[in-house]
Amino acid sequence: MSSRLSKFVMIVVAFAAFSRYGSAQDNVFTGTEKGVDRIRVAAADFKPLSADSAALKATFDTVLYADLAQAGIFDLVSKSLLPQLTPGAPSEMNVTQWSVNPTNAAMVAFGSVGIKSGRLIVNGWLFDAKNTQYPQVLGKQYAEDANDNSAREIAHKFADEIILRLGGGIPGIAETKIVYVHGGSGSKEIWMMDYDGANPHPVTHLGTVSLSPRISPDNSRIAFSSLGREGFQIRVFSLLLNRMVAFPAAAGTNLSPAWSANGAQIAYSSSRSGDPEIWIADANGSGPRRVTSFRGPDVSPVWNPKTGSQIAWISGRTGLPQLYTMDADGAGVTRMTDGGYATSPSWSPNGQFLTFAWDRKYGPGAPGGQDIYVMEIATKRWIQLTHDTGRCDFPSWSPDGRHIVYASNAGGRWEIWTMLADGTQRHKLSANGANDMPNWSWK
């Protein structure tokens, strides 16, 4: 028979390439460096109304100055340029003295601190130095118990008011807290401190390894993962009741809990099905359901705090851990990083940015350096925030979207550091070593 019966069909499958991933370092608008003039604020020394308030007044002055300097939106007049005046009331205040050189302030914060019958009374005013007709912007009075902690609290409250009025409606962060892990080899416990590093104190006393603490959006509970009898489990500590509350245990290793924006759900990584996947449960642990189902570990979920309907997490489905986003029901998986070793994401409060730790040159022989990066989600453009300061990890956004707290082992010991969201004004918050995994509270 003729061999023409046989036909050969060649099928060529053309495989289209994906859209390109994160382009190189471009400008990312985080809102703190847009070229708008910072408001020039003079924080005057408050007037002591009674002789015994000197020590508390000194604390108040330093804390108020530090809060305003840390806010990221003010240009604080340095203490040496202030006129040698301590006006205690609006009647003693003459704004023209503060608006001329060398002070040249646009706003002046002043007032008085006194102790009356065991109570610390602080009167604070914020005057607009350029508006001689109607200078008053704020007038506040605070009364608390007369101790050092109250002086700090009142200074934080007053600074928050000033930041709210002058900073475009975004509340200040002076009263927020940071939870973190403290402990080297041996047991690791959950500790908490003020946003400026003051008052570090332990929260849990479990005597075992506890990791990745996360405060709930209403500041009432801390969820973390702790090594117990049944392996790593999600545990919840109630700050209102000051004790652990129940969370059902599950099989496998359960790590990195994350609260949703409304506090009703917790996402976490669980390997109860064999492979670590992202699971979502209600805030009390009931009704867990799986949202990822790919091979490779899926860890470190974080919710979109603006919409509450998206989750960013780290997945090793392609080999090295990369950053992904998806809807909260598991649809719309999008890869964000194009290589390297990415870990521990945190979503910005306005929903536009992700910050994470990234080692772009990971591998044997490569000069690995893990640094904090910020990526704009819509365009996938990223910017590197830390350079050559040791290994940096576990970044966490502040609720005003202007600051990032992270852990760094510059100098050999792991400490908590904080910086503005554009990488400037970096300074250390903790001092006693072996501090890791910070998380900023929501308010």
Next chain:
Amino acid sequence: MTEKKREEKTGASLVTALVLHGVAFGIIVGAGAFFHKKGDSWGDRSEQATAIQATMVSALPLPPKQPVKDDSVLASETPSPAPITAKEKVEPPPSPRDVPIVVKKPTKTPPKVAEKPTPAVQRPQPTKPVPDRAQTGETGGVKVAMTAVDTKVGTASTNVTDSAFGQRYAYYVKQLTQKVAQQWYTALLDKSAPGHRVYITFRVERDGTPSQIQIAKPSGDASLDQSAIRALQHIDTFGPLPDGYSGSYINVQYYFDPK
């Protein structure tokens, strides 16, 4: 008996199959032969094999030398030298004695007795403006009008229609202007477009949220107008209206002038 039947059946089906295959084969070959193009296909047996002829480059001759046309200036092989221009005759400068100057000789008069000089009148000197630079080196803040903000991308200015509000709460208006100026993303603006200043009106509610954003006077550049509206829509809140203000909203007129 069944084998015979099967053999018959197979025999019959084999013949049918062969016939059908033959018909199909015949159709294919016949159609090919029937529809075969007669004549030359492209490039076959053409006189000048210019399009598909390949020649070794090393054997390619240079283009022949064109005959030189000397009278054409541009094609000449020997360009003429630059024309000699006569040096400009520079006139010598006039000597000082060329033009006679008539000087009136003063008539001799007896010398006057010098009067006592009156004390110089102290005219009030204008006060020197205080320099912006502070003595220690720190620069002073930028002095702009309370409601105008100069940023890297342009100038933004707000005007609250309730002028008493603008006077009393100037800090709020300034903070409002800065917040909108911060939102401005001008990278998508059309640089060659003629329009410049766009006027927007909007309302700020009691809790600080902007509403009723409208273009009051378009700038002539649609992309600038749209980016202005988008900048306002991006803003969640300006911060609550000051406590001392009793109204429930303020109307704001806003213009933006990109650099």
